[in-house]
Amino acid sequence: MNSIVLKKWSLVRHHLNSEYLKTLTRRMSSSSLLTIDSINQRVKHMEYAVRGPIPQRASQLESQLKSGQKLPFDAVIRANIGDCHAMNQKPITFFRQVLSGAANPIEMHSNPKIPKEVKERVNELLDGCGGRSVGAYSEATGVEIIRRHIAQYIRERDGLETDWRNVVLTTGASEGAKAILSFINTTATDGIPTGVMVPIPQYPLYSATLTELGMNLISYYLDEQNQWALNINELRNALQKSRSICKPKAIVVINPGNPTGSVLTKENIENIIKFADENKLMIIADEVYQHNIWDPNARFYSFKKVMQELGIKLELVSMMSASKGFMGECGLRGGYLELSNFDEEVKAVFYKMLSARLCSSVLGQIAMDCVVNPPPKGTPSYELYVNEKQEVLKSLRERAELIAETFNSIPGIESNGVAGAMYAFPKIVLPSKAITAAEEKRQKPDFFYCMELLETTGICVVPGSGFGQIDGTYHFRTTILPQTQTMHKMMDKFKQFHINFINKYK
Ligand SMILES: Cc1ncc(COP(=O)(O)O)c(C=O)c1O
The missing domain is CATH 3.40.640.10 (Type I PLP-dependent aspartate aminotransferase-like (Major domain))
Structure with missing residues (x-):
């Protein structure tokens, strides 16, 4: 055996030993009935990228910002999850009136401001x-x-x-x-x-x-x-x-x-x-x-x-x-x-x-x-409901258009139109040096890209690998939910990031 093979073999042995020892020590030192090996292994293997490592890192960054730490951005933009209210969408008045009335009918009945x-x-x-x-x-x-x-x-x-x-x-x-x-x-x-x-x-x-x-x-x-x-x-x-x-x-x-x-x-x-x-x-x-x-x-x-x-x-x-x-x-x-x-x-x-x-x-x-079952036509609640509903839908429609247009204006990113739902799933062409850099970190290339995006801009999106994609292609998913002003800011930052990323790994 030549020396390189021997060296590699000793690394593998060391790795195997240390894994084995880790499991053994875990078993011996743990007084818990439940260990990572004794729980339902199917649950252990479940993956849910929408709340995966990148959103978790986003939460850490948010805490750091809250505690006054200086980061390259002043806010995390949560474009990882289809959670409208978390992105400051206003609730529909009729819905909330009915919900609070149902939870507290006595107060509702004594309140003359609540519509009939x-x-x-x-x-x-x-x-x-x-x-x-x-x-x-x-x-x-x-x-x-x-x-x-x-x-x-x-x-x-x-x-x-x-x-x-x-x-x-x-x-x-x-x-x-x-x-x-x-x-x-x-x-x-x-x-x-x-x-x-x-x-x-x-x-x-x-x-x-x-x-x-x-x-x-x-x-x-x-x-x-x-x-x-x-x-x-x-x-x-x-x-x-x-x-x-x-x-x-x-x-x-x-x-x-x-x-x-x-x-x-x-x-x-x-x-x-x-x-x-x-x-x-x-x-x-x-x-x-x-x-x-x-x-x-x-x-x-x-x-x-x-x-x-x-x-x-x-x-x-x-x-x-x-x-x-x-x-x-x-x-x-x-x-x-x-x-x-x-x-x-x-x-x-x-x-x-x-x-x-x-x-x-x-x-x-x-x-x-x-x-x-919206409020009955002809009532004041109906008018308000229609206006609020149209306003939300109009704004979402504008953001759906804006997001696809902006991504398509960035070289190396391609997006289908956002015809419906709340997401875009653009394809990114990653330079081979970026792919190698990701592999060195044992990360998937789209994960590596999204993590670097988060660390440099505060924008949190989910790598395409969390949803599945054809091998050798890379994507990410973003929601269209950041409010319009934030969305404009996000798209500017995104564009700049992508250009810098491509230059860095050229
Ligand atoms: C396609 C699809 N189905 C189901 C759900 C689950 O929605 P919920 O359980 O909040 O009704 C979601 C949430 O994002 C979704 O995107």
């Missing part, structure tokens, strides 16, 4: 709550009157009959997604993992949940060259390849898209439904951004409506949330899912499963009610 229509709505909702209190559990599926209002909303949106008994209130859409994935998971009984087709790039709730549940994620890549549309050949290939390692059962579609900011055309949705039908896959349609359409040529079509028009009857779960749209009430954790074409017996078992978690937050359910 708010008081009436609160009364109607509290009539549906146990003991007329939001502090009482509701039915596991949610307060009946709210389920009825949701069904009415869907009926008006799609022009289709909708049974309120197919609607379930959830703790944000996240709980709905997790519940349905867990419900279809037969990995343990089949001995082969249940497979779920998930778009790449994807919102990491799906990959994290599938990892936690021991299910198989079947990636299908969205077509970046074609506004992130779904390519049916890609779906076919992905499904075909997966058959030897799992039992495919469902396809997740996120429309409008996170992180892509795309809106699917009706034709694309039709083809996806036909594909699912041919391959006996149920559809999980994540439609939480249905109010966030920015491209004047785009339109939101629900999977339910398109499926009905095609005359296809597949099990479909559609999810909606109070966290997005124009209301952005993320912290209230309101959401719902609608089941279509479910066998009654199967539906009953799903509801039984939900009953084990008692119910979702009743205040969250009330937030959802406000979304689907």
